[in-house]
Amino acid sequence: MTALMQPGFWVFILTMSGIYGIFTLGLQIQYGVGGILNFGHVGMMALSSYTMAILIISHGINFWIAAAAGVAVAALGGAFLGLTTLRLRGDYFAIVSIAFSEIVRYVIYNSDGLTGGVQGSLAIPVIGENYPSYTDTWDSIMNRARDILTPIFGEIVDREFVMAIIVWITLGILLLIVSRIERTSWARVLRATREDDEVPAALGKNVFRFRLQAVIIGSVIGGIAGIYWGLESSLLSPDDFLTLVTFYGWMILILGGATKVKGLPIAAIFFGFLYGGSRFFTFWPFSQLDASQRAYVRIMIIGIVLIVLMMRRPQGIFGKRQEMVLE
Amino acid sequence: MNNLILEVNDVAISFGGVRAVNGATLDVEVGSVTSVIGPNGAGKTTLFNLISGAIKPDSGTILFEGLEIHNLLPHKIADRGIIRTFQGAKVIKRLSVLDNLMLGGQDNPGDSLVNFFNPKARKAYEVQCRERAIDLLKQIGIERFADEYAGILSGGQRKLLDLARALMANPRLLLLDEPFAGVNPTLVEKLLEVLHALRTKHNLTFLLIEHDLETVMNISDRVIVMAEGRVIADGKPNSIYQNQAVIDAYLGTRKASK
Numbered sequence: 001m002t003a004l005m006q007p008g009f010w011v012f013i014l015t016m017s018g019i020y021g022i023f024t025l026g027l028q029i030q031y032g033v034g035g036i037l038n039f040g041h042v043g044m045m046a047l048s049s050y051t052m053a054i055l056i057i058s059h060g061i062n063f064w065i066a067a068a069a070g071v072a073v074a075a076l077g078g079a080f081l082g083l084t085t086l087r088l089r090g091d092y093f094a095i096v097s098i099a100f101s102e103i104v105r106y107v108i109y110n111s112d113g114l115t116g117g118v119q120g121s122l123a124i125p126v127i128g129e130n131y132p133s134y135t136d137t138w139d140s141i142m143n144r145a146r147d148i149l150t151p152i153f154g155e156i157v158d159r160e161f162v163m164a165i166i167v168w169i170t171l172g173i174l175l176l177i178v179s180r181i182e183r184t185s186w187a188r189v190l191r192a193t194r195e196d197d198e199v200p201a202a203l204g205k206n207v208f209r210f211r212l213q214a215v216i217i218g219s220v221i222g223g224i225a226g227i228y229w230g231l232e233s234s235l236l237s238p239d240d241f242l243t244l245v246t247f248y249g250w251m252i253l254i255l256g257g258a259t260k261v262k263g264l265p266i267a268a269i270f271f272g273f274l275y276g277g278s279r280f281f282t283f284w285p286f287s288q289l290d291a292s293q294r295a296y297v298r299i300m301i302i303g304i305v306l307i308v309l310m311m312r313r314p315q316g317i318f319g320k321r322q323e324m325v326l327e
Numbered sequence: 328m329n330n331l332i333l334e335v336n337d338v339a340i341s342f343g344g345v346r347a348v349n350g351a352t353l354d355v356e357v358g359s360v361t362s363v364i365g366p367n368g369a370g371k372t373t374l375f376n377l378i379s380g381a382i383k384p385d386s387g388t389i390l391f392e393g394l395e396i397h398n399l400l401p402h403k404i405a406d407r408g409i410i411r412t413f414q415g416a417k418v419i420k421r422l423s424v425l426d427n428l429m430l431g432g433q434d435n436p437g438d439s440l441v442n443f444f445n446p447k448a449r450k451a452y453e454v455q456c457r458e459r460a461i462d463l464l465k466q467i468g469i470e471r472f473a474d475e476y477a478g479i480l481s482g483g484q485r486k487l488l489d490l491a492r493a494l495m496a497n498p499r500l501l502l503l504d505e506p507f508a509g510v511n512p513t514l515v516e517k518l519l520e521v522l523h524a525l526r527t528k529h530n531l532t533f534l535l536i537e538h539d540l541e542t543v544m545n546i547s548d549r550v551i552v553m554a555e556g557r558v559i560a561d562g563k564p565n566s567i568y569q570n571q572a573v574i575d576a577y578l579g580t581r582k583a584s585k
Contacts, residue, residue, distance in 0.1 A: 185449070186440055191421070195422075200404070202379060203405055206400070322476050
């Protein structure tokens with residue numbers, strides 16, 4: 001129980017919540033506004049974080065450029081996924097998108113010479129001996145930030161604390177931008193395509209363009225989440241990018257209310273605490289289970305929460321019920 | 328030739344073994360109200376789908392204002408000025424009534440993501456578009472539902488909304504798919520009023536589909552009768568009444584010989 005009392009642990013949970021929040025925001029614009037069922041979102045995160053790591057470690061490229069390139073590759077991944085398969089209808093797109101992210105993961109798994117394969121980013125071939133880790137620049141930024149923040153917040157400030165602040169500022173900015181985007185007439189057309197292709201097309205709207213743009217914007221946001229994911233763990237492994245991660249994002253999305261962004265940060269924190277906090281379920285009845293069994297309890301709880309929500313409150317914490325259920 | 332806004336030449340399309348439209352030829356004069364009537368399965372709605380680009384013809388050509396359009400995507404055809412309504416009226420149920428209308432606005436700078444960084448242009452358009460939408464809502468008498476989801480509207484109100492949305496797009500040719508079917512007589516009067524006003528004010532051309540001749544008798548300049556994917560009669564409403572082929576098609580008289 002002692003870990004429960006340590007603020008550091010909760011700050012870590014907060015950071016992960018923020019990263020998941022950013023990740024989910026990408027899904028929100030795709031599904032909540034565009035009705036696009038993307039189950040391969042984690043692929044964008046894998047693309048951006050690995051691109052960043054490879055560029056820094058193998059090519060000695062500047063951190064900022066590498067991070068930007070990572071996001072750009074995620075955007076390209078989204079464009080590729082959209083251009084090839086977005087003409088499929090909703091559920092078919094969902095299936096193909098899962099395949100997309102799995103392909104990305106397997107390519108990473110099997111390209112030892114490029115990605116380090118099973119051994120993860122530790123085995124990415126180093127060119128020149130100055131870049132053993134891809135987080136060097138980031139670490140020095142964090143250290144400087146810590147020096148600035150310590151006089152303000154005191155002892156509590158450590159790497160994790162700084163990371164949490166940066167991640168949540170990023171999430172805040174992105175939330176602001178996305179909610180602005182969702183008030184434009186572009187979003188109105190996208191909302192119309194969520195329900196029907198023919199009406200917007202008959203009014204002169206190129207439905208495919210709007211959907212493709214939504215997928216690309218979502219992928220950029222997913223790519224940004226990937227950069228933070230890579231920086232937070234400072235070690236990448238292909239197993240970080242299981243389809244399960246996408247479903248965590250979906251859970252947050254549905255919990256917060258898919259059609260609106262305002263519930264998203266709260267849902268992300270709820271998810272983070274449930275996910276991270278469930279390891280402290282050592283009291284009865286959970287005390288009857290061993291540690292590895294308890295790990296599944298949180299997934300069960302997440303499942304139960306989702307089912308109850310779908311039955312009682314399909315619009316999530318903040319969404320409008322009619323916008324989800326009106327037929 | 329110059330006052331033809333739409334020319335459909337020998338257009339054919341089959342679905343599986345069914346030739347839904349089988350060599351239909353017709354044209355529409357600028358500023359006219361032309362009605363296409365015919366029994367179930369005559370190919371009327373398929374004809375509309377062909378004109379609006381929702382499906383592509385197997386053969387034949389479709390010209391709008393003298394230019395070929397049958398190979399264009401639906402949104403390109405809409406851009407040219409052909410706007411359609413849908414059989415049974417299609418509204419976006421989970422958008423507000425007002426948003427449904429504003430969806431019809433053309434050349435909206437806000438539809439382009441680049442203009443996200445040009446809020447001035449976006450806002451200016453939105454304000455003006457909103458005003459027009461509210462004006463139209465008042466005309467069709469459902470302005471009190473402006474901020475409600477369109478999904479709560481009744482069938483008749485949806486028809487009005489569908490029509491108003493098409494008008495928002497400033498069409499030059501308006502395709503109306505059974506605008507009067509299932510609408511009560513008072514509402515039909517209202518629709519006719521709106522259409523009439525539009526016609527005189529904007530020199531709008533109408534092509535409409537109806538089930539039977541009675542409905543369109545008094546409002547049409549010209550009636551085209553379709554049966555089994557072909558045009559079987561074409562002329563002034565009065566002349567259609569006397570046409571033997573039309574009577575056969577509707578009453579299902581056995582053909583004398585083949």
